[in-house]
Amino acid sequence: MIAESIFKSEFDKNSVFLDRNLIMPSYIPDELPFREKQIEEVSRVIAPALKGQRPENLFIYGKVGTGKTSVSKHVMKKFNEFASNNKINAECYYVNCRTHNTVYKVLNKIAKDIYAEESFIGFPSTFIYEKILEYSKQQKHIIFILDEIDKVRDLDELMYNLTRANDELDKGSISVIGISNNVLFKDRLDARTKSSLCEKELVFPPYNAEELIEILKKRAKLAFKEGAISTSAISLAAAYAAKESGDARTAVLLLLKAGEIADRLSLNIVEDEQVKAAKSLVEEEIVLSLISTLPSQQKLVLYAIAKLSLDKKPIKSLIGLEQGVLFSGEIYEEYTRLAKKFKESIVSARWYREYISELEVYGLIITTNSGKGIKGQTRLIKLASDPTKIRDVLEKELFGN
């Protein structure tokens, strides 16, 4: 009965969305504004495969939401279309290394794609490797896109395997396009792997605010009903994302969430207010998921901070100090008290300081050095977001079950 009425009202409700799927961050639009040059470069690199030559390996670097994956997938699609339309023996495959994070998993995924869903799980990796080799021996020129390539644990071995294949092939070839948002990871690689993977390199710059506005406008036109989102709301979402990192992904996510909020409130048009609400919602989600990954000792420290922030009478916080600003020492005392109470082990004060530094890096707390007015040299610590919310979440996390 309840379920039915929810389904019915969900179904009847008019939404600001025309097609919600088109504004999911995972959706790849046909048009990729401001990435023409990158599309051209990637295409240029892999084009030799269409003439029966081995393309050079390519390394693509760029921060999150700069269009690396979208551009690669876009080019891959066009490449495969062109190859099959013209009956050319060239193919391009995509592997996300976040889930396929070992040599074995990557080889397996590749083999599975090549041999259309035939699974090789359980077979030794040399066998899988031979299978892949066998396939490309039919004069095939194959390109593998390895997304989030820095996640592969033994990348040296994988690259060695894939490049070695070319020595054993006389007609076909194998090339790799590696994608990463981490520049530093290159330094951890073997020199040979590095020079092989980075035969060509391409950097994707972040989008600026104007570009983000254009991108969002295009997307909004696809996903929202006409006039269902205001121009200023779009600009605001773009401005937020530009300020953070020039990340198109979060910009799009903001619009999606803002639309959902508008739907829930049965509004016909998405305004600035919903974008603002979406932003704090997204931020909150990030904070909450961050907290849940913390080790329990660190959760206790954070809990101590939240509890003290809410205390009516901050013990040491004296004249002129903002409410909720705490001393490092009093937090440590509270933490040890709590740890004893819940029969948890207690980390040393030294390690506690590491925890504090880490919490600051995560942006969960804000710290300043004590200046004049306070004796000794210590850190003043303040929670970065709402103490009540943090405390409640931590209570659930720590003692919930």
Next chain:
DNA sequence: CATCCACAGGAAGGACGGGGGT
């Protein structure tokens, strides 16, 4: 000015678990 305070944060080293080599 010396001294104390209340810490910050570096260095060294111990326990432990996993992954890789033989």
Next chain:
DNA sequence: ACCCCCGTCCTTCCTGTGGATG
């Protein structure tokens, strides 16, 4: 199967620092 090495997490010990205090 075994050992070794390495990274992680943590402790102990230590020196440094900026302001208050006598």
